[in-house]
């Protein structure tokens with residue numbers, strides 16, 4: 075089946091970029107980005123001037139803006155960590171968000187064509203996902219693909235896709251221990267596939283090259299408390315991905331991963347990364363079984379309801395691991411308060427079925 079959904083209009087897609095750098099990388103993306111609104115979340119020193127190339131339609135928010143807009147609730151938005159990007163999800167009014175890091179450039183496919191990553195994401199998210207039964211020819215809705223023999227016809231309608239997770243050529247998104255033992259490793263493998271993450275399976279969601287339906291799953295895309303004053307870093311996107319996937323499974327919503335690739339240019343310092351992520355490396359051995367065991371009650375009416383129920387379970391079941399998780403559960407609740415105040419129209423509906 076090659077049903078390619080109608081792609082969203084430019085005004086329906088905002089691009090969220092967290093930054094401690096300048097944004098020269100946008101020059102490479104200009105053909106693909108300039109019809110979209112950029113939401114730039116400037117981290118670190120708010121007095122620093124961020125250089126933004128001419129000709130882009132953007133909103134720029136620094137820490138002073140975050141505190142002005144959220145007041146006391148600003149405490150749920152991380153400082154000095156890329157997790158601050160989720161503030162951009164809060165203030166966007168677009169149906170879809172694409173978030174990308176400022177050291178990610180336009181990649182080329184094996185034929186040497188420049189990859190319009192945003193276009194591929196929108197194709198992914200505009201066609202259904204197949205979480206209940208794995209299609210061995212990958213995404214059946216991609217051009218030139220279909221369901222294979224033996225695939226139940228009763229499952230071929232699929233479900234609404236709300237997350238499209240892209241990958242990276244050159245510097246792969248490795249954790250610090252892997253970076254340390256394989257400092258020279260570069261990802262040169264271009265795998266031409268998009269697939270649905272099956273129901274019941276979690277996955278390590280990277281925030282570097284990610285698109286999602288903000289109106290539906292936005293409330294779950296809280297990039298948890300990291301950075302300044304926190305015992306953890308580089309688990310912001312992972313936390314959001316685990317919460318999102320549990321809620322997507324509960325609501326029969328779809329998550330796809332694979333194409334598009336971007337070219338990730340900067341390897342962050344593995345020693346700094348080790349300091350940020352080391353607690354997460356052993357905590358996640360308890361966190362993952364927690365998320366794998368979570369069941370959400372049927373009376374949750376929206377993603378917000380699901381998220382608040384999940385936050386309570388975090389508070390009840392992970393606080394013995396470390397008091398941090400009580401703080402994180404509280405921050406999850408604050409996030410939803412801020413979301414409801416700024417986005418009353420986007421509570422994350424149940425699928426209309």
Ligand SMILES: O=c1ccn([C@@H]2O[C@H](COP(=O)(O)OP(=O)(O)O[C@H]3O[C@@H](CO)[C@H](O)[C@H]3O)[C@@H](O)[C@H]2O)c(=O)[nH]1
Nearest residue numbers: 092093094095117154155156175176177281282308342
């Ligand atoms: O304190 C900070 C640090 C960075 N940023 C911005 O966030 C992204 C990612 O930063 P960077 O490319 O330096 O780090 P990576 O290790 O490559 O990032 C990967 O780890 C995840 C961290 O959670 C991230 O999602 C992955 O891409 C850049 O845009 C920096 O400018 C920041 O805002 N504040």
Ligand SMILES: [Mn+2]
Nearest residue numbers: 175177340342
């Ligand atoms: Mn990077």
